[in-house]
Amino acid sequence: MSTLTQTESSFGRANPHALAAILEASETKRIIAATDIFDISGIKLWASNQPVSAALQRKLLDRQLRQPLESCLIAQDGVTSITLLESLNELLQSDTPLAPVLRAHGARLAREAAYLPLHPVVQLLLTAVETSRPQAYDHAVAAMALNGALMAASGADVASIRLAMLCGLTHDLGEMYIASAHGEADADRALDFVSYQQLVVHPHVGSLLISQLTNYPASMARAVAEHHERMDGSGYPHAIESDRFSPLGRLLAVTEATLSAVRSPYDTLQRASVALRAVPGEFDLHWMGRVTQAASALAPQKSVMEPADVRARLEALDGVLTAAEANIAAVAGRSKLLAMKKAMELAQFLISRLRAGWNESGLWSVDAISATDAAEVEALEDELYFRLRGVQRATLLAAGRLPPEEAAVLDEICNSLAMG
Structure with missing residues (x-):
């Protein structure tokens, strides 16, 4: 899955990387078949209510499925709105560089997180991410919080804030479909070219997930596709420019870039402000301004350099x-x-x-x-x-x-x- 053309097909075959993560999660979570699983010729491969196991992986090998595997499985004790709220509260109470942006809207974020509609496919994949890629799960929660806080700061209504939070929560699910070694644990800052070549398709894959396997709005799928794009056309995977950049995509791009700049425990919100301003014309000034204004209100950073x-x-x-x-x-x-x-x-x-x-x-x-x-x-x-x-x-x-x-x-x- 190293090129965009290889992701254009539907989810008719089980992706080996996503399946491996789901199986890893099944070792500690109860993940079962919500329906019978059939191949394209009508042969039953797995029975409804049967827990997934390595045996399922063998049966799915090279099989074209009647329905996408993700739509056939459910995590009975996986990520829920309650556990999401717990993770959000941990973030809000932590010494995070995002605190100046998040805490002003903490109560609002907590209230809306409790009511986020988690589609079964998203709930399944988030459960797998939480188990197999905990750093990626923490990143998803942080993106949910920051995207929601920026939207709340603009005076948006409940529906818009919840949609922004869902965009942040799901924006990197496409990484489940590439080798874990090529994931964004380091926000692509330390990736070699081969890893980058794999990583560059994940916004497109994530958008396909949302549009083909859930009932979320089309605007959400589009935002997920755009979260690494830039308004000057320098982003990926499609190098779109400002006139084709959706409002939610512009917001999510600022959120992603901000989080990318504060991955290290030593990074600060001022560091994110510099990253957002490093190249003029990359980001929507409205959303970027909310981050840079919060950074400018903090005590100035100092350097020991002469x-x-x-x-x-x-x-x-x-x-x-x-x-x-x-x-x-x-x-x-x-x-x-x-x-x-x-x-x-x-x-x-x-x-x-x-x-x-x-x-x-x-x-x-x-x-x-x-x-x-x-x-x-x-x-x-x-x-x-x-x-x-x-x-x-x-x-x-x-x-x-x-x-x-x-x-x-x-x-x-x-x-x-x-x-x-």
């Missing part, structure tokens, strides 16, 4: 961007292969966006560097180097398979980007 060290790091970062611009322009000018040309065009666009963010930050022109400026430099530096690795992976993905000589040139350029 001003001379800050200047050296700024100069080094500028040198990396300049070298990347020059190398990519040189290859784009001499390449005759269409795939390579398109990859270089994408790389030039993405690097130009980083340069725009660098220029707009104004940090490079600061005469007297304060401790607060130094902290901002550290955060921006980390974010832009992460973005350079993203340019590398996106360029490789766009190029696809190339002749050896062209591939060697592309690898050289991309390796130089990854060194950032």
Whole structure:
């Protein structure tokens, strides 16, 4: 499942990664067949009310099913609105960097969480995630809370807040359908290209899950599909631009980027604010503004770096961007292969966006560097180097398979980007 075209089919066969997670959950949770399970020719593979086991995995091997497996199973003692509420309360009471955004709406979030409609398929998959990928489950709860809090802060009604919470809760369910080693435990910040190649399809898969296997609104499936998109067209998997970006998708993209920036226990909401502002035009200003305003109200972060060290790091970062611009322009000018040309065009666009963010930050022109400026430099530096690795992976993905000589040139350029 490394390309979008491989995900276009319905869920007629049991996905091995999702099935493995469900079976792992069945070791501690009671997961049973809600109906008889038949293959496409009418042969019964599993009886209604029978608990799932490894024997089911063997029977499903290479079988086309009459109904999607996910629609045939139910977790009787899995995730519920009550357990979701418990997880939400744990988050609200924890020392989370999201506290300035969440706690102002904590009572509202708790009230709505208790009434979230959990479709059986979603409840099954969340149960499997909670058991097999606990970090991913915590991420889902945090996204549910942050998406709901941002919506509540805008004065939205009950239905809109609940829908926003459901979008956050389900946005990464598509990861269940790729190998666990390629999941977003590190928010794709430490992933190599092969892992990224697998990961990039998960918003599309998650959208198919919502649209084909549940009765949730189409706007929810669309938002899930868009949670890694960017308004300037630099996101994935479809590189859509602002005129095609749905309102819920814009919100969910800000939520995902905010959570991605505060994965480490040492990260702060100010760090997320820098990540959201690193490249102008990526995020909806309304939703981004609510995060950045909350961050700006906190005590300024300080850095132990000396001003001379800050200047050296700024100069080094500028040198990396300049070298990347020059190398990519040189290859784009001499390449005759269409795939390579398109990859270089994408790389030039993405690097130009980083340069725009660098220029707009104004940090490079600061005469007297304060401790607060130094902290901002550290955060921006980390974010832009992460973005350079993203340019590398996106360029490789766009190029696809190339002749050896062209591939060697592309690898050289991309390796130089990854060194950032």
